[in-house]
Amino acid sequence: MRGLTPLQGDITMVIGARESWFATRTPSGPGTIRFVLRGDDLTWEAFGPGAAWLRERADAIAGLRDDLTGFDDLARAHPLIDRLAREHAGLRFGATGRVFQPLLGAILGQKVTGKEAHFSYVRILRKFSEPAPGPRPGLHLPPEPEVIAAQPYYAFHPLGVEQKRADTLRRAAAVAAVLERCTDAADCTARLVSIPGIGPWTAAEVTRVAYGDADAVSVGDYHIKNHVTFALTGAARGTDEQMLELLAPFAPHRGRVCGLIARAGIAAPRFGPRMTIRSFARF
Numbered sequence: 181m182r183g184l185t186p187l188q189g190d191i192t193m194v195i196g197a198r199e200s201w202f203a204t205r206t207p208s209g210p211g212t213i214r215f216v217l218r219g220d221d222l223t224w225e226a227f228g229p230g231a232a233w234l235r236e237r238a239d240a241i242a243g244l245r246d247d248l249t250g251f252d253d254l255a256r257a258h259p260l261i262d263r264l265a266r267e268h269a270g271l272r273f274g275a276t277g278r279v280f281q282p283l284l285g286a287i288l289g290q291k292v293t294g295k296e297a298h299f300s301y302v303r304i305l306r307k308f309s310e311p312a313p314g315p316r317p318g319l320h321l322p323p324e325p326e327v328i329a330a331q332p333y334y335a336f337h338p339l340g341v342e343q344k345r346a347d348t349l350r351r352a353a354a355v356a357a358v359l360e361r362c363t364d365a366a367d368c369t370a371r372l373v374s375i376p377g378i379g380p381w382t383a384a385e386v387t388r389v390a391y392g393d394a395d396a397v398s399v400g401d402y403h404i405k406n407h408v409t410f411a412l413t414g415a416a417r418g419t420d421e422q423m424l425e426l427l428a429p430f431a432p433h434r435g436r437v438c439g440l441i442a443r444a445g446i447a448a449p450r451f452g453p454r455m456t457i458r459s460f461a462r463f
Contacts, residue, residue: 191305191320192281192312202241203312203319204278206230207360210321212314215242228313243272246392251433260411261430264440271443273436275392279368280356281322286385287349287378288341300340304328307339325356348377365393388435395432397424404438406448411441416449 194201203212211230215238216223222242226234239245255265276282284304289297308323333346341349352359352375362368365387372383381400387393398404399420409418412426427434 190302191309191318192322194316194319201314201316201319202276203314203321204230204234204276204281205321205324206233206278208233210313212312212316212319213238213241214314214316227315231313237275237277240275240277240392243274243392245275246272246394248433248436251436254430254433257429258412261437261440264444268440268443271436271439273388273392273394273439276390279359279362279386279390280325280353282386282389283352283356283359283372283382284322284328284349286382287345287352289385290345290348290377290382292345296340300336303339304336304341325353329353329356344377348375351375351377365391365396384435394434394436394439396435397427397438399424403448407441407446408438410448411446416451 192203198217200215201212202215203210205211207230209229211226211228211234213224213226213231213234222244224235224238224242226232226238234241252265255261285297285301288300288304304323305320308327309320312319312321329350331346331350333343333350336346336349352372355371355375359368359371362371368387368390369380369383372378372386373380379400381398384393384396384398388396405418405420405423406416408423408426409415418426427437430437
């Protein structure tokens, strides 16, 4: 299950070395899917009204539909990426087929530290979720978009979310049904960035998970431009423009290169103090 990366405390999924669970809201209703790896064989079973939908795309969720065509040749153009591609040959981009679920976390991650985003994400899940179908204790469904859209912005303050992100989240939730009908990553990106408060960074964070978009690059991220620049050139700092120039030869696998760099733990040197962690829950 390399296609899903859970946050600690994410009650919608459990990712283990040999067994993983994923709960979501499908077009057919709530559903849970369980993946089990025995040796080299991956099997799955699904539960709830959405079970048939999940079984139909189980291989995509697990990353088995990820298309690496042409990537080996592109990777050979850079010694580091060539080595990382071989060392992490099992890295795959899963495609959940659900948009609002990763969009919730992406909006909460806008312009704040990872810890702030995690604080809000976990609390929103625990406040607005409900138990998922199936036998896994403690597993919950993501919130209903309609429930999120119906909340006043100040309902999110105790959960660590200020008005700007709360309003963006509510706007996105109000059109979630339209977003879920997007045909591909390009269509979804166009619709997402048309929503006030959502830009390329948020769209990339969503399409990478929902569509397994291996070319999605999180432009505007506080750290990624530096990590990519450092990995590919040795320079400690870079701009989004420099990052995109460096990644251009790897299209349509630019996001895959970013993923390999992250998986290998390559990071630019840190300088100065870290960002201050705020608490909107006190406001």
